[in-house]
Amino acid sequence: MQQWRLTPWATFSTARMLALTFGAMMYVTLMNLVFLSFIGLPLLLAALLIPTYRRQMRRQPLRFGALGVACAVIVVCVLWKIHRDNQLNKAHHPQLEQDVQLDGLPLPAGAKLNLRTLEPLDAQGRPQPHGLRSLYYAKFASPHTINGVEVTELQMYGSGPFSKMLLSRDQVVAGWPCAGGTWVTLDIADEDRLQPSRWRFSACTLVTGADVAGVKWPDSSEVRQYDGRFSIDTIGLASPAVVIQGIALSDLSLDLDEQRQPGRWRGQLAQDLTLGDWHYPRGMRVRQDTPGTLMFSPSKSDCAQNLRTGETLDAGRSIQQRRESGAVLWIKPNAGLGVADW
Structure with missing residues (x-):
């Protein structure tokens, strides 16, 4: 008789599927408990106000008491988590009440910020930028000048080398006529995140009709820098002829x-x-x-x-x-x- 033997990969896949199934069952069970608790606790409190149900509950105080305590504990825990998450979310998304200078990066009052972490140590216990220094997104209440460029938003990708600034209007950036309302991409080393004077131009969308290298470039044409050289590209075959x-x-x-x-x-x-x-x-x-x-x-x-x-x-x-x-x-x-x- 031929014997079938599971390969290590098949065994791993089966175990993974069982773990996922078990996890899904636990999640559904937990959600059902939360749902029933938020319904059950108000019903128990309402039942105490109705004489008929109140007398029935007095006959079995332990059963209804344990049920009420269980529902109350679950409701309190969920509400506490919601409150804690809300507070943590506010801490990660502050709005500045006054101007702030982060090394070479000025941030104006009214700016809405997204912070990556509030913890001074990472998962391995090593120091890491935290608080305002872990900034990865900022939206300004009005056009704000960074390194001579007027922008309305700033995106900083942390561990990645590229960040972006959203231009408030048509303007020249690093010698290129870049279109307002589009993103300028910047090459930023980790150690230069808060030093705009060291940010290096990487790409932008040219102003429609800009005359560069003897060519009038149509809408959505992009200029990119790589290894000190540049390229300009029209976007798609549907773009106007150049x-x-x-x-x-x-x-x-x-x-x-x-x-x-x-x-x-x-x-x-x-x-x-x-x-x-x-x-x-x-x-x-x-x-x-x-x-x-x-x-x-x-x-x-x-x-x-x-x-x-x-x-x-x-x-x-x-x-x-x-x-x-x-x-x-x-x-x-x-x-x-x-x-x-x-």
Whole structure:
């Protein structure tokens, strides 16, 4: 007879399922007790006011007395926990009555704060920022200036490197025209959480129509910084066409160097384009890796066609041409070109 043996993983899964089932049963039982206590205690008190029920309760004082005490204990414990949680919640979400200076971070009166912890020691008994120094969110009653930037909200993620400020209006941040009502993302080291002068710009949404690197950027375009360099991206194919070097593109991404000079860019044609002998339909992927050249990459839904010979270029290969003359420099498989086949 074949014998079946449970694997360690199956045994663990079974034990976990039993533990979850037991925990759910205990939770339901506890909730039922609380529910019945909040109903039972008022009913017992009301019964004492009715002679018929009061006489019946006097005949069994121990039973009804124990029931009343049990209900009262549960009700008192629940109400005490609700009160304690409410007090703790208020302590974690204070509203400042006067201006406060946290190292280099000023906080104005009226600011509503969210604090991570009130405890000076963490679970391992190590010192940790607590109270106001554990701030992770602030909402200001009116626009408040932090490091020269007017904001209405501040989000600080504690152990994470990134925080955000909500701009009160259009303004220049770290040299970028950022849109009001959007978030500026900041790269903040743990030791610099309360030192705004050391916060480093990471990203923001550009003002609609901002002229950056010779391009007028549409609504919701984002600039990001990484390793001292920058990139600007339009968001989604539904964004308006962007013209760069005379070519209308959708879904444009432009790289800039440390001096914010434009370099590589990539996108999809917003309208048909003919370059030299080759015709490219709307939606064709195109990018510039080096000045004066363009690389086109067909996908499964579109292909390029040579108007002179009738040759087609399908998905899996890319073509590079000179921007001015249209001369073909090469046609290569996508492998090694950093182009995904789709």
